[in-house]
Amino acid sequence: MDPLTLLLADSRFPSGSYAHSLGLEQAVNDGLRDVPAFIRARQRHVAHADARFAVEASRGHVFEQEWYMRTPSPALRDAARRTGSQLLRSASAIWDLPVTKTPRPLALGIVAGAAGIADEDTALLALYDDAATVASAALKLLPLDPAVTARWLADLAPDMARAAARIAADDGPLPAPAAVAIELNAPIHLEQRERLFAS
Amino acid sequence: MPAERALRIGVGGPVGSGKSSLIAALCGALAEEIKLGVVTNDIYTTEDAEFLRSTGVLPVERITAVQTGGCPHTAIRDDISANLEAVEELEEATGPLDLVFVESGGDNLTAIFSPALADVQIFVIDVAGGDDIPRKGGPGIARADLLVINKTDLAPYVGSDVSKMVREASERRGDLPVAATSLRTDGPHQVADWVRTQLAAFRAHGHLHSSMEGVPDHHHDHVH
Numbered sequence: 001m002d003p004l005t006l007l008l009a010d011s012r013f014p015s016g017s018y019a020h021s022l023g024l025e026q027a028v029n030d031g032l033r034d035v036p037a038f039i040r041a042r043q044r045h046v047a048h049a050d051a052r053f054a055v056e057a058s059r060g061h062v063f064e065q066e067w068y069m070r071t072p073s074p075a076l077r078d079a080a081r082r083t084g085s086q087l088l089r090s091a092s093a094i095w096d097l098p099v100t101k102t103p104r105p106l107a108l109g110i111v112a113g114a115a116g117i118a119d120e121d122t123a124l125l126a127l128y129d130d131a132a133t134v135a136s137a138a139l140k141l142l143p144l145d146p147a148v149t150a151r152w153l154a155d156l157a158p159d160m161a162r163a164a165a166r167i168a169a170d171d172g173p174l175p176a177p178a179a180v181a182i183e184l185n186a187p188i189h190l191e192q193r194e195r196l197f198a199s
Numbered sequence: 200m201p202a203e204r205a206l207r208i209g210v211g212g213p214v215g216s217g218k219s220s221l222i223a224a225l226c227g228a229l230a231e232e233i234k235l236g237v238v239t240n241d242i243y244t245t246e247d248a249e250f251l252r253s254t255g256v257l258p259v260e261r262i263t264a265v266q267t268g269g270c271p272h273t274a275i276r277d278d279i280s281a282n283l284e285a286v287e288e289l290e291e292a293t294g295p296l297d298l299v300f301v302e303s304g305g306d307n308l309t310a311i312f313s314p315a316l317a318d319v320q321i322f323v324i325d326v327a328g329g330d331d332i333p334r335k336g337g338p339g340i341a342r343a344d345l346l347v348i349n350k351t352d353l354a355p356y357v358g359s360d361v362s363k364m365v366r367e368a369s370e371r372r373g374d375l376p377v378a379a380t381s382l383r384t385d386g387p388h389q390v391a392d393w394v395r396t397q398l399a400a401f402r403a404h405g406h407l408h409s410s411m412e413g414v415p416d417h418h419h420d421h422v423h
Contacts, residue, residue, distance in 0.1 A: 012277070014277065014278035014279065014280055015278065015280065016278060016280045016281050018268045018270050018273050018274075018278060019265070019266050019267055019268035019270070019274070019281055020268065021268070082281070082284070085280075085284065086278075086280035086281060086284065087280075089280050089283065089284070090280060137268065140268070140269040193243065194243045195243060195266070196242070196243065196266070196267075196268055196269045197266060197268045197269075198265075198266035198268065198281075
C-alpha cells in the first residue's frame, strides 16, 4: 500500500475534520442512538457519490457545480468548502496545489491526484473519511468505548472495499443520491446554542 | 522587512483564569492606537465571542469564532487550519489589522499554540486555581512568552501565596517575564505594555522569535 494513502487517511493529518460530525450531532439531538446505522446511511446516500466525485477530481475532472447540485443545503456546502480548503492548506505544504474553497470530496480527489494515489484507494479514502469522521465525533456526543467505535469501522471494511472497487471502475453518469434528513437538519444544527461541532 | 500581515498573539490557559477578560481589557486599552481583531475558540459555539462583542470594546465584525469539535488543544496546536483560515478571513474582511488575538478554548495546563498560528503567546493562570500551579508546570507555564498570574486581589481569600507563585514560575521560566496582576483592580496596563513592545518588534523585524521555539541562540541571517 502507498504510504501516502495512509498519510491522507490518518486523522493526525491536519485537515479540520475533527471539528465536524457530518450531521451526527443534530441526529443525536433528535434522539438517534444507532450510530453505525447513521454511518451506513451516510455511506449509501452521501459517501458513495462523494467517492465518485473524488475519483473524477483525482483524474482532473473537478465537477464542482455538479457536486453543489447534489448538495442543496448552504450549511453543508459551506462546511464542505471549509474542510476542503483546510485539507488543501496542509496538502499545499507537500504538493504544489492552490488553496481554494473546494468542497471536501473534490479537494480530497485533487490531493489524491497530486499524490498519485490509485483510483480505488482514492475512493476508499473518501468513504473512510466520511465514516471515520462520524465515528470519531460519536465519542464526544455519546457515552462510548473508543474500541467500540473502531469496531464499527472494522465491521464496515468489507462493504467499503467492495464499494471502492465498484466506484473506481464506474464510468457511467455521476450518481445523484439524496440524504434529505441530513440536508434539512444542517441549518437546524447551526441554530443550536450548545453545539460542539461546526457541522 | 515589515510584516504583511497582523501580529498574532495567542492567549491560552485554564478555564476561568481570565483569558476573555484580559483580551477585553487589552482591546479597551489598545483600540485607539492599534487596529485589533479577535478569534475565539469556544467549547460551545460562540460564547466567548459573544462575551467580547457584548463588552463593546471592538466593532462586532472584528470578533470571530471557530468551532473546535470539543478539541481545544487540537484547534490551536495539532490542526490549526480552521484558526488560520479564521484569522486570514478576518484580516481580509476588516483589515488591514495590526494585531489579532487568538483565544484558546479554556483548557488544562498542557495546551499551547503552534508557532505557525501564534507569533507569541500569553498563558493566563490565576491565584484561585491554586498556588501550586506554577510548580506543576507544563509548557505554557514554563515557556509562554508572557505568563500572567491573574486575580491577585483574591489571594487572601483563597489562601494563595502570590510571591510563591511568582518565585516558582520564575524558577521554571528563567528570564521570561511573569506578570502578577489583578485585571479587576490594576487594569491591563502591565500586559498592554508588553503587547506594545511585541508589536513594535514585529513591525521592525517582520517576525518574532517566540520563547516557545526553545532555541533562543539560533543563528540569524539578519541583524536585529
